[in-house]
Amino acid sequence: MTETMNLPPMRREDHGKKTLVLDLDETLVHSSFKPTHNYDFLINVEIEGRITTVYVLKRPYVDRFLQAVSQKFEVVVFTASLRKYADPLLDVLDRENLVQYRLYRNSCRPMQGGFVKDLSRLGRPLSKTIIVDNNPHSYLLQPHNAIPISTYIDNPHDQELLDLIDYLDNIDLFENVTTAIASRNT
């Protein structure tokens, strides 16, 4: 069951900004439900009545990325994961509340055996909405609003978020993001 999910009206201080929708898993972090030494922080999640420890590894430059993009964009995290996992994770990852809104699996549209993030239902103009997601299935309804990013697992040399800061600065100059994204692909 998909809930209606228009975001609240844009905050006054975000007025005129574009909306940047960020995926969570394998875009900003990689989580392991099995014990590992390679993690930045732990969260506890209740799964089927049992408390499970989740080992969360941050993608390189994620802190710097969130700092940078939150200056220029209204930032939304939109995950196909469940709230009971994503909320405690984001409480740690985003201690400074740089992310304005969080959307979870219950806001996704189940389609073709996966979860689709339908940007037309956010209540923001599509010409001013960008999604960054490692899974192309997520944005199959609005591919011209999407900036693909590789799947992050644990590569310590990953620089995609760092590179994305500059690219997003550039896209921000365009009136219509779909034009900007189309021009990148030519």
Ligand SMILES: [Mg+2]
């Ligand atoms: Mg993902």
